[in-house]
Amino acid sequence: xxxxxxxxxxxxxxxxxxxxxxxxxxxxxxxxxxxxxxxxxxxxxxxxxxxxxxxxxxxxxxxxxxxxxxxxxxxxxxxxxxxxxxxxxxxxxxxxxxxxxxxxxxxxxxxxxxxxxxxxxxxxxxxxxxxxxxxxxxxxxxxxxxxxxxxxxxxxxxxxxxxxxxxxxxxxxxxxxxxxxxxxxxxxxxxxxxxxxxxxxxxxxxxxxxxxxxxxxxxxxxxxxxxxxxxxxxxxxxxxxxxxxxxxxxxxxxxxxxxxxxxxxxxxxxxxxxxxxxxxxxxxxxxxxxxxxxxxxxxxxxxxxxxxxxxxxxxxxxxxxxxxxxxxxxxxxxxxxxxxxxxxxxxxxxxxxxxxxxxxxxx
Amino acid sequence: xxxxxxxxxxxxxxxxxxxxxxxxxxxxxxxxxxxxxxxxxxxxxxxxxxxxxxxxxxxxxxxxxxxxxxxxxxxxxxxxxxxxxxxxxxxxxxxxxxxxxxxxxxxxxxxxxxxxxxxxxxxxxxxxxxxxxxxxxxxxxxxxxxxxxxxxxxxxxxxxxxxxxxxxxxxxxxxxxxxxxxxxxxxxxxxxxxxxxxxxxxxxxxxxxxxxxxxxxxxxxxxxxxxxxxxxxxxxxxxxxxxxxxxxxxxxxxxxxxxxxxxxxxxxxxxxxxxxxxxxxxxxxxxxxxxxxxxxxxxxxxxxxxxxxxxxxxxxxxxxxxxxxxxxxxxxxxxxxxxxxxxxxxxxxxxxxxxxxxxxxxx
DNA sequence: AATTATTTGTGCGTATGTATC
DNA sequence: AGATACATACGCACAAATAAT
Numbered sequence: 001x002x003x004x005x006x007x008x009x010x011x012x013x014x015x016x017x018x019x020x021x022x023x024x025x026x027x028x029x030x031x032x033x034x035x036x037x038x039x040x041x042x043x044x045x046x047x048x049x050x051x052x053x054x055x056x057x058x059x060x061x062x063x064x065x066x067x068x069x070x071x072x073x074x075x076x077x078x079x080x081x082x083x084x085x086x087x088x089x090x091x092x093x094x095x096x097x098x099x100x101x102x103x104x105x106x107x108x109x110x111x112x113x114x115x116x117x118x119x120x121x122x123x124x125x126x127x128x129x130x131x132x133x134x135x136x137x138x139x140x141x142x143x144x145x146x147x148x149x150x151x152x153x154x155x156x157x158x159x160x161x162x163x164x165x166x167x168x169x170x171x172x173x174x175x176x177x178x179x180x181x182x183x184x185x186x187x188x189x190x191x192x193x194x195x196x197x198x199x200x201x202x203x204x205x206x207x208x209x210x211x212x213x214x215x216x217x218x219x220x221x222x223x224x225x226x227x228x229x230x231x232x233x234x235x236x237x238x239x240x241x242x243x244x245x246x247x248x249x250x251x252x253x254x255x256x257x258x259x260x261x262x263x264x265x266x267x268x269x270x271x272x273x274x275x276x277x278x279x280x281x282x283x284x285x286x287x288x289x290x291x292x293x294x295x296x297x298x299x300x301x302x303x304x305x306x307x308x309x310x311x312x313x314x315x316x317x318x319x320x321x322x323x324x325x326x327x328x329x330x331x332x333x334x335x336x337x338x339x340x341x342x343x344x345x346x347x348x349x350x351x352x353x354x355x356x357x358x359x360x361x362x363x
Numbered sequence: 364x365x366x367x368x369x370x371x372x373x374x375x376x377x378x379x380x381x382x383x384x385x386x387x388x389x390x391x392x393x394x395x396x397x398x399x400x401x402x403x404x405x406x407x408x409x410x411x412x413x414x415x416x417x418x419x420x421x422x423x424x425x426x427x428x429x430x431x432x433x434x435x436x437x438x439x440x441x442x443x444x445x446x447x448x449x450x451x452x453x454x455x456x457x458x459x460x461x462x463x464x465x466x467x468x469x470x471x472x473x474x475x476x477x478x479x480x481x482x483x484x485x486x487x488x489x490x491x492x493x494x495x496x497x498x499x500x501x502x503x504x505x506x507x508x509x510x511x512x513x514x515x516x517x518x519x520x521x522x523x524x525x526x527x528x529x530x531x532x533x534x535x536x537x538x539x540x541x542x543x544x545x546x547x548x549x550x551x552x553x554x555x556x557x558x559x560x561x562x563x564x565x566x567x568x569x570x571x572x573x574x575x576x577x578x579x580x581x582x583x584x585x586x587x588x589x590x591x592x593x594x595x596x597x598x599x600x601x602x603x604x605x606x607x608x609x610x611x612x613x614x615x616x617x618x619x620x621x622x623x624x625x626x627x628x629x630x631x632x633x634x635x636x637x638x639x640x641x642x643x644x645x646x647x648x649x650x651x652x653x654x655x656x657x658x659x660x661x662x663x664x665x666x667x668x669x670x671x672x673x674x675x676x677x678x679x680x681x682x683x684x685x686x687x688x689x690x691x692x693x694x695x696x697x698x699x700x701x702x703x704x705x706x707x708x709x710x711x712x713x714x715x716x717x718x719x720x721x722x723x724x725x726x
Numbered sequence: 727a728a729t730t731a732t733t734t735g736t737g738c739g740t741a742t743g744t745a746t747c
Numbered sequence: 748a749g750a751t752a753c754a755t756a757c758g759c760a761c762a763a764a765t766a767a768t
Contacts, residue, residue, distance in 0.1 A: 044757045057420050065734050066764030092464035101455035116479045407738045429745030
């Protein structure tokens with residue numbers, strides 16, 4: 001049973017609503033009798049009735065006198081709500097506003113509205129968002145998975161979406177536990193391969209890589225880093241790789257670089273997981289009196305506004321942002337039109353392009 | 364009492380509903396307490412409660428804990444949707460993501476979801492957004508008005524919201540055609556007054572002002588500019604003021620400044636409508652070979668990420684962003700709880716603070 | 727066809743909690 | 748502080764509808 005939440009009858013109502021939304025209680029199915037529920041949950045029949053009355057008024061259940069209480073099929077004829085759910089890790093930060101902008105442009109052109117949620121890249125929050133959005137009358141969903149490399153406890157919510165036949169598409173990553181789902185990815189490995197290849201081409205040999213450990217993007221960018229080193233005939237040195245997690249993203253990378261410098265490690269260049277990290281590294285290097293790009297070259301990833309406005313213009317890899325959002329929306333619109341969408345998952349992989357600005361220099 | 368009709372509680376419910384529909388019990392009026400009704404109609408309090416609960420779920424009555432049960436004039440059958448509409452001029456640009464973030468934080472903490480729309484500061488788009496959102500089952504609305512200084516053709520949509528008793532609150536501006544509406548404003552005049560006063564205090568005399576002509580914010584910032592000049596004993600010269608509109612916002616300001624410079628006008632400082640304009644001016648001055656702040660001082664407005672990341676750190680006036688969004692959401696939540704919200708409009712005026720960075724210098 | 731068990735619907739009584747004035 | 752009023756919760760009894768025996 002859910003909740004520390006409020007009243008006994010609300011707790012029971014929440015529990016039953018959850019069972020219905022998750023598909024444990026299915027449309028047309030009879031729920032246990034009031035007396036059975038009262039005994040099972042050790043509450044009076046009166047309280048059980050109150051809980052049931054809540055769900056009846058919400059339209060989840062229908063009571064039949066002398067017979068029992070039944071789960072109602074809430075989606076006859078699919079009343080078109082015109083709502084699409086959008087769940088991202090963040091709303092206001094970094095490149096996310098522009099991705100959302102791309103999604104909104106396409107959807108609003110087609111008469112849809114966005115219901116916006118964000119998870120803060122926290123799986124618990126993701127669960128809350130998914131649960132909440134299941135209670136809304138949405139026609140489809142665009143999701144950026146949370147910490148997508150790890151095992152997810154939220155798979156059941158996606159399965160519930162499947163059982164309600166609500167199409168959804170992942171961006172930036174996907175859950176490997178789910179098969180045959182549509183997604184749009186960046187070719188993160190290729191993007192980082194190009195950035196590191198560029199650094200190697202400039203004559204750099206000691207190339208530090210900084211990567212995020214708890215999402216697919218980090219893993220793939222690391223792969224591209226390793227492959228580029230190999231193809232350039234440079235040795236892969238684990239000590240030249242810095243891993244960070246969502247929780248320590250604001251401190252770990254700069255601290256690790258500082259430690260490297262202070263312990264006398266030789267560094268020619270630093271390839272960063274993204275522009276946010278790169279900008280922090282630029283600041284750290286500045287504080288240490290190291291000039292970019294004269295002493296050390298730095299690359300970012302995403303081509304965000306940070307790369308446009310930082311004091312040293314950041315050489316970076318261009319994330320398609322609006323284009324990715326718009327594409328996700330377009331594919332979702334296709335899925336909405338096609339009843340067989342479950343059988344035809346769409347897998348798009350966008351190739352990011354290296355954007356050379358001013359943070360790298362020939363050695 | 365009506366009846367022959369079924370149950371005791373239904374008979375009472377019918378009676379009360381009739382009283383409401385016939386006007387004997389009027390909107391806002393308090394009905395007798397449960398105990399009084401029980402005695403009057405010789406039934407148990409429990410039965411009275413059942414009757415009242417029917418009318419509450421039909422939307423005729425609203426119970427207020429510790430106070431009484433009141434007649435409501437909302438349309439019957441309104442289920443709680445948990446959705447709040449948010450209409451802003453832009454989604455992804457500038458300070459809007461952070462305002463939306465503030466709104467979202469408060470609303471999602473309180474179990475609401477956001478339906479997001481943007482107008483591109485176009486009144487036609489605003490009409491589309493409002494029309495669309497009226498068809499959704501929203502409980503409340505947060506709106507940033509479009510070109511709010513001009514006469515609006517969309518007033519009828521707001522009146523429709525009133526007639527549906529859907530509360531709404533304006534941010535950044537409001538329509539003067541509508542009376543007694545809640546809004547949150549920045550004290551734009553005070554913010555610009557402080558910025559221009561600061562420039563005057565640094566010894567600048569020829570202070571150019573650049574303002575947006577088609578919204579209240581622009582008008583008010585201009586007022587603060589004029590007052591600051593006056594209070595500093597400087598003459599107000601209309602030729603030192605540049606007005607632009609939404610449509611030419613990306614070109615007019617820089618062109619006008621360039622024209623001033625090229626025609627030999629003397630300029631000590633430029634006070635800009637906002638950071639976006641200021642950054643364009645910085646670029647224009649750079650292209651003309653004029654150094655900031657050595658040759659000309661420049662101020663912005665809003666303290667956006669642009670002011671943090673531009674090559675010359677921009678002295679600006681701090682917009683509360685998240686705080687403003689969160690406050691709008693909190694006030695709306697209050698309005699949702701209070702049936703009398705129409706009679707108690709909330710008018711909040713936030714005071715922005717000057718943030719001195721590096722784009723101004725003593726003359 | 728009548729009986730019986732089950733299940734929801736109606737109604738009463740009581741006690742305690744909590745918000746408001 | 749106390750009174751008032753709604754909110755939650757337990758218990759009991761009987762009515763009405765249904766399905767199975």
